[in-house]
Amino acid sequence: MGMASALDTLCGQSYGAKQYHMLGIHMQRAMFVLVLVAIPLAIIWANTRSILVLVGQDHDIAKEAGIYARFMIPSLFAYSLLQSLSRFLQTQNIVYPMMLFSGITTLLHIPVSWALVFKSGLKIRVFSFLHTNTWTGFSKEALHNILNFLRLAVPSAVMVCLEMWSFEMMVLVSGLLPNPELQTSVLSICLNTAGTVWMIPFGLSGAVSTRVSNELGAGHPDAARLAVCVVLVIGITEGILVGLVLILIRNIWGYAYSNEIKVVEYVAVMMPILAASNFLDGLQCVLSGTVRGCGLQKIGAYINLGSYYLVGIPCAIVLAFVLHVGGKGLWLGIICALVVQVTSLIIILARTNWEQEAKKAMERVHNSTVPVDPVS
Numbered sequence: 001m002g003m004a005s006a007l008d009t010l011c012g013q014s015y016g017a018k019q020y021h022m023l024g025i026h027m028q029r030a031m032f033v034l035v036l037v038a039i040p041l042a043i044i045w046a047n048t049r050s051i052l053v054l055v056g057q058d059h060d061i062a063k064e065a066g067i068y069a070r071f072m073i074p075s076l077f078a079y080s081l082l083q084s085l086s087r088f089l090q091t092q093n094i095v096y097p098m099m100l101f102s103g104i105t106t107l108l109h110i111p112v113s114w115a116l117v118f119k120s121g122l123k124i125r126v127f128s129f130l131h132t133n134t135w136t137g138f139s140k141e142a143l144h145n146i147l148n149f150l151r152l153a154v155p156s157a158v159m160v161c162l163e164m165w166s167f168e169m170m171v172l173v174s175g176l177l178p179n180p181e182l183q184t185s186v187l188s189i190c191l192n193t194a195g196t197v198w199m200i201p202f203g204l205s206g207a208v209s210t211r212v213s214n215e216l217g218a219g220h221p222d223a224a225r226l227a228v229c230v231v232l233v234i235g236i237t238e239g240i241l242v243g244l245v246l247i248l249i250r251n252i253w254g255y256a257y258s259n260e261i262k263v264v265e266y267v268a269v270m271m272p273i274l275a276a277s278n279f280l281d282g283l284q285c286v287l288s289g290t291v292r293g294c295g296l297q298k299i300g301a302y303i304n305l306g307s308y309y310l311v312g313i314p315c316a317i318v319l320a321f322v323l324h325v326g327g328k329g330l331w332l333g334i335i336c337a338l339v340v341q342v343t344s345l346i347i348i349l350a351r352t353n354w355e356q357e358a359k360k361a362m363e364r365v366h367n368s369t370v371p372v373d374p375v376s
Helices: 003-016 021-046 048-054 059-071 073-090 096-119 146-174 180-217 221-248 261-294 297-322 327-350 354-368
Strands: none
Touching: 003 021, 003 073, 003 146, 003 180, 003 261, 003 297, 003 354, 021 048, 021 059, 021 073, 021 146, 048 059, 059 073, 059 180, 073 096, 146 180, 146 261, 146 297, 146 327, 180 221, 180 261, 180 327, 180 354, 221 261, 221 354, 261 297, 261 327, 297 327
8 A cells, every 4th residue: 555655646646737648657557566565575474473473472363363364465466456546546536436346345345254254164264355548558668667656656655654564563562561362452453443433534635645646736736735724624623523432432332342341441441542543643644645645755754754663662662561551551652653743744734835846746747758658
């Protein structure tokens, strides 16, 4: 997903500049690069159990995680292609087909998962399976200028991965706390819940990324600035409403995952903290979408590095292991990181010269333009 985010900039600005044939070239280039990157990742997933045991995780937890990771390997390659296709359509404002097929997939996923998990004996071993101007056929040009694509793709991947890995790391570190089964269970529930509600600002992020990149590519800096202001208002409103819902359901939400009273009670304690982190995460999500639309992924990567690995994770470790706050301390560390991240992104965007960004976008589109050369 991270490297595919480069298409938010490249495809979005090309579409805004009406260089429609370049969208297909950018998408093919992304598919090629992402499938190659998925190969070493698949090797890592295949050795998940050994890696988790090596870093001191509980053997039973490591065994189940390893089985799950191996069965998920095929999804790596499918996801690489899916993300490229999604960005290709999204940057053209073609979202209804994606929404329709996602809805159909979700409806099918529920009964299929139930059958595979509870009736087949596989348990966790479950496989989860328009625009004519922008697609001019397969072209050898997709294999050219890969370095230019990587200049945006690598910072995009770093920007996304640094953030997502920090959340995953909290669950991993929770296995080193006293009573690791309880801590890991609750932190996993919190991560799953955060990921679920995060999909709302993630959608807003995609929308503002598309709008900003389209407007900059078209040479409309004022429209790009207005889009950022609008999405910030929407993001703040959404964060407050979802946060209130999380707090109101805190005493019953744990039962959606477990019948263990200790787990349910611990989840109830974590929900207000989760609500606060969701509010901040929603803000950073829409701000990060703006950064991708502008092509400022490298700056975003530096911000995420400092926020999560110089502030967030050290604070989380101190709170959890030195001050003995436990799992709550791990998530409070994430909140510290989010505060720094949101503040930094707001400062960067407040100082952004939108007229200059529009000029950069037009130059980027011009430099990447190639003649159409479809494969017959």
